Amino acid sequence: xxxxxxxxxxxxxxxxxxxxxxxxxxxxxxxxxxxxxxxxxxxxxxxxxxxxxxxxxxxxxxxxxxxxxxxxxxxxxxxxxxxxxxxxxxxxxxxxxxxxxxxxxxxxxxxxxxxxxxxxxxxxxxxxxxxxxxxxxxxxxxxxxxxxxxxxxxxxxxxxxxxx
Amino acid sequence: xxxxxxxxxxxxxxxxxxxxxxxxxxxxxxxxxxxxxxxxxxxxxxxxxxxxxxxxxxxxxxxxxxxxxxxxxxxxxxxxxxxxxxxxxxxxxxxxxxxxxxxxxxxxxxxxxxxxxxxxxxxxxxxxxxxxxxxxxxxxxxxxxxxxxxxxxxxxxxxxxxxxxxxxxxxxxxxxxxxxxxxxxxxxxxxxxxxxxxxxxxxxxxxxxxxxxxxxxxxxxxxxxxxxxxxxxxxxxxxxxxxxxxxxxxxxxxxxxxxxxxxxxxxxxxxxxxxxxxxxxxxxxxxxxxxxxxxxxxxxxxxxxxxxxxxxxxxxxxxxxxxxxxxxxxxxxxxxxxxxxxxxxxxxxxxxxxxxxxxxxxxxxxxxxxxxxxxxxxxxxxxxxxxxxxxxxxxxxxxxxxxxxxxxxxxxxxxxxxxxxxxxxxxxxxxxxxxxxxxxxxxxxxxxxxxxxxxxxxxxxxxxxxxxxxxxxxxxxxxxxxxxxxxxxxxxxxxxxxxxxxxxxxxxxxxxxxxxxxxxxxxxxxxxxxxxxxxxxxxxxxxxxxxxxxxxxxxxxxxxxxxxxxxxxxxxxxxxxxxxxxxxxxxxxxxxxxxxxxxxxxxxxxxxxxxxxxxxxxxxx
Numbered sequence: 001x002x003x004x005x006x007x008x009x010x011x012x013x014x015x016x017x018x019x020x021x022x023x024x025x026x027x028x029x030x031x032x033x034x035x036x037x038x039x040x041x042x043x044x045x046x047x048x049x050x051x052x053x054x055x056x057x058x059x060x061x062x063x064x065x066x067x068x069x070x071x072x073x074x075x076x077x078x079x080x081x082x083x084x085x086x087x088x089x090x091x092x093x094x095x096x097x098x099x100x101x102x103x104x105x106x107x108x109x110x111x112x113x114x115x116x117x118x119x120x121x122x123x124x125x126x127x128x129x130x131x132x133x134x135x136x137x138x139x140x141x142x143x144x145x146x147x148x149x150x151x152x153x154x155x156x157x158x159x160x161x162x163x164x
Numbered sequence: 165x166x167x168x169x170x171x172x173x174x175x176x177x178x179x180x181x182x183x184x185x186x187x188x189x190x191x192x193x194x195x196x197x198x199x200x201x202x203x204x205x206x207x208x209x210x211x212x213x214x215x216x217x218x219x220x221x222x223x224x225x226x227x228x229x230x231x232x233x234x235x236x237x238x239x240x241x242x243x244x245x246x247x248x249x250x251x252x253x254x255x256x257x258x259x260x261x262x263x264x265x266x267x268x269x270x271x272x273x274x275x276x277x278x279x280x281x282x283x284x285x286x287x288x289x290x291x292x293x294x295x296x297x298x299x300x301x302x303x304x305x306x307x308x309x310x311x312x313x314x315x316x317x318x319x320x321x322x323x324x325x326x327x328x329x330x331x332x333x334x335x336x337x338x339x340x341x342x343x344x345x346x347x348x349x350x351x352x353x354x355x356x357x358x359x360x361x362x363x364x365x366x367x368x369x370x371x372x373x374x375x376x377x378x379x380x381x382x383x384x385x386x387x388x389x390x391x392x393x394x395x396x397x398x399x400x401x402x403x404x405x406x407x408x409x410x411x412x413x414x415x416x417x418x419x420x421x422x423x424x425x426x427x428x429x430x431x432x433x434x435x436x437x438x439x440x441x442x443x444x445x446x447x448x449x450x451x452x453x454x455x456x457x458x459x460x461x462x463x464x465x466x467x468x469x470x471x472x473x474x475x476x477x478x479x480x481x482x483x484x485x486x487x488x489x490x491x492x493x494x495x496x497x498x499x500x501x502x503x504x505x506x507x508x509x510x511x512x513x514x515x516x517x518x519x520x521x522x523x524x525x526x527x528x529x530x531x532x533x534x535x536x537x538x539x540x541x542x543x544x545x546x547x548x549x550x551x552x553x554x555x556x557x558x559x560x561x562x563x564x565x566x567x568x569x570x571x572x573x574x575x576x577x578x579x580x581x582x583x584x585x586x587x588x589x590x591x592x593x594x595x596x597x598x599x600x601x602x603x604x605x606x607x608x609x610x611x612x613x614x615x616x617x618x619x620x621x622x623x624x625x626x627x628x629x630x631x632x633x634x635x636x637x638x639x640x641x642x643x644x645x646x647x648x649x650x651x652x653x654x655x656x657x658x659x660x661x662x663x664x665x666x667x668x669x670x671x672x673x674x675x676x677x678x679x680x681x682x683x684x685x686x687x688x689x690x691x692x693x694x695x696x697x698x699x700x701x702x703x704x705x706x707x708x709x710x711x712x713x714x715x716x717x718x719x720x721x722x723x724x725x726x727x728x729x730x731x732x733x734x735x736x737x738x739x740x741x742x743x744x745x746x747x748x749x750x751x752x753x754x755x756x757x758x759x760x761x762x763x764x765x766x767x768x769x770x771x772x773x774x775x776x777x778x779x780x781x782x783x784x785x
Contacts, residue, residue: 022484023467027426061486061643063468064426080388081583081619082545084633090771097748097770117427118470118637121391122203123545124240124552135206141772142746 007032008040012047019050022058026065034074035066071106071113073151075099076130080119083126087141091127092116094144111152168320170446173454174336177328177447184324194229194271197247197312198258201236201398202391202430208260209244215263216246223267235311235399235434238553239299242282247294247312254294255280285549285571299550302568304531304539307515308392308555311399316434319441322402328447330518334410335455338521340370343414347517349525351537356382356473356510357588357614358690359536359603368497369507370415377417378501380508381408382478383424383431386470387586388637390617392541392553393511397424397431400515401438405461407514409447410521412459415507420461423478426468436463470587470641474689475500475508477643488643489689510615512541532558536602540616542584544570547577547622556601563597566620577622580721581705585614587634587641588694590701591627610701612694626723627706628713632660634698642691649692652683656699664724668714673703722784725769729785734759736781743773743782 011028015021029040036059045052059065077092095114099107106113122128125137136147171177200209216231242256269275281290282297291297314321334343348363385393408420424432439461442448450458464482471477472487479501481487500506520528529537536558544554549571573579581591590611599605603613635657644650656679659672680696687693712718719727739757751767754760774782
């Protein structure tokens with residue numbers, strides 16, 4: 001993926017070039033590209049004078065960062081304790097089975113990235129699955145396929161709209 | 165927040181508060197309060213708000229009623245819920261399609277809509293008023309109660325419940341020492357988990373030489389199953405800020421940080437709005453209320469690391485580094501953020517401060533037990549009828565929380581255990597239900613208060629699986645600095661995993677106990693030191709369940725996949741094809757109205773058939 005150096009630069013200047021803002025800068029890059037592109041990290045390293053190894057250290061320590069490109073749709077299965085006792089792991093297994101990927105990975109066609117989170121604090125409606133920011137409450141094994149279909153369909157619809 | 169003038173003195177602030185209180189009291193319109201915290205929004209409260217606003221317009225009721233969007237009311241089970249004042253009506257699980265009825269029947273014609281009322285799961289009776297609902301009855305909602313009164317994105321609304329009055333009182337006639345003495349006298353202890361006396365902590369930081377001093381609000385609520393801090397930040401962010409302002413004045417800090425979990429976007433949004441409004445009003449910034457007191461607050465967003473809830477790791481993270489804890493002492497009070505004296509308290513602790521100042525130390529210390537004062541908010545979740553945030557006086561028993569407030573276990577199942585304190589806590593069985601909830605009792609029983617997660621488990625929860633769950637969490641979140649924690653949590657997880665997969669051996673339980681104790685004793689920070697709790701407490705109270713897994717290769721709760729089988733009970737099977745249709749493996753065969761057959765060699769134990777069957781014809785053995 002080509003990155004726009006100007007954009008990355010603006011993230012750095014947003015925090016006055018301060019080294020303490022490294023995590024915030026990485027968060028902004030991640031929000032823009034959905035992952036941390038290598039060139040962006042190199043640029044941050046050179047312009048802020050932070051060794052690349054230290055940046056990679058931070059980027060791999062925190063769960064929120066990804067060094068690999070993520071899919072068009074982000075599926076997050078909550079595995080907090082409440083969701084766990086209500087069957088969250090079975091929901092995750094079903095996503096893994098249908099998408100043929102393990103948690104943390106992206107499907108080959110780049111459509112879906114499957115992730116887990118250790119609690120979103122919506123325990124009353126567990127097991128919770130969040131797709132692209134939409135919350136799906138009281139998920140069951142049988143609902144998994146229809147959730148995925150909905151986003152696949154959305155995609156198709158959007159494409160059709162663009163074709164027209 | 166249009167055309168708001170800066171408030172320059174205590175008198176002006178007091179006047180502003182007074183006029184907002186009067187405006188609230190003389191309000192002629194009915195108020196329709198809709199809860200829209202993360203949980204409410206996830207259940208569609210934003211659509212409900214839109215429909216209500218539309219319906220009010222259509223019925224021309226704009227001068228009779230106004231819609232107020234608030235944070236979470238705590239009763240997650242009933243979301244989206246609305247309250248109507250002054251009529252004092254509580255409607256639950258409201259759908260957008262109910263909006264017209266609410267406007268026409270309730271607002272215009274004063275009629276109550278029965279189907280929207282809460283119905284008690286035990287008696288089946290419907291309840292109209294919020295306070296008559298059992299869930300709320302035994303609670304003491306000194307913190308959470310205000311969530312339902314105010315729009316968290318409007319500082320004036322906070323003023324209208326007397327907000328920032330405690331700050332005015334502090335700056336007008338209390339010295340920093342007076343404030344610290346009051347907090348000490350109140351008996352307030354840290355709500356983040358460890359329970360250190362707050363006043364003492366403040367005093368240490370104040371008395372340490374070194375400038376500048378910092379204060380931090382720990383909002384990195386990483387415990388799975390705990391979300392009270394999120395609810396306070398979302399629903400009443402100004403109270404947190406007011407608490408921090410008072411703390412900063414007492415400690416002598418001019419800068420503060422709020423370290424908040426990035427997984428809580430709404431909390432980040434609301435606290436950001438609150439900070440900018442307080443700045444505009446002159447309650448944050450330079451020379452606050454003309455008293456020569458400067459204080460500003462920054463937000464630092466976490467990036468998903470549980471260990472950053474530990475104070476030295478949190479400090480490292482604010483500094484932009486990897487969140488790895490360090491040896492204490494020196495404590496942050498001596499060497500904290502950028503090696504300067506720093507005081508860290510959690511969201512709930514900060515929220516208590518304005519209340520203590522306003523109502524006095526005695527008022528606060530009258531609530532609770534000898535060693536644990538005030539209230540504590542718990543998130544009551546898992547296998548429980550009334551899921552939600554409950555605020556109770558310290559000293560209440562677990563039984564009261566689970567059965568009186570929580571309404572017991574759903575589907576008539578048996579209670580099995582309650583897990584408190586998150587991954588650092590433990591599981592307590594039936595015989596501990598009379599335990600009063602305070603810092604000491606919970607620790608003695610092998611668990612901890614922690615930040616306040618309470619996960620209820622029923623007969624279908626496997627305790628070995630629960631231990632495995634927490635160990636998996638801990639090994640994943642261990643920062644890796646201490647060998648004891650890095651390897652200890654990993655090895656314990658491997659052993660417990662073996663046990664759940666039918667590969668457990670004689671001596672495993674004893675080995676787990678030894679590993680747990682070593683991990684506890686040799687680790688540097690709270691994560692490792694408490695990592696033993698989930699394993700030790702489950703072994704202590706549920707040893708037989710471990711033994712059954714190891715010896716008989718059975719999981720009595722029917723959870724551990726390798727040890728169970730799904731079977732079709734011929735007598736119950738109606739031949740409805742439901743299970744057959746959902747089986748992804750085509751492991752079930754049969755025809756309509758004929759008993760179905762499950763081929764074990766094809767079954768992947770996904771549980772889809774069990775979920776699909778309406779006749780209890782599939783059992784787990």
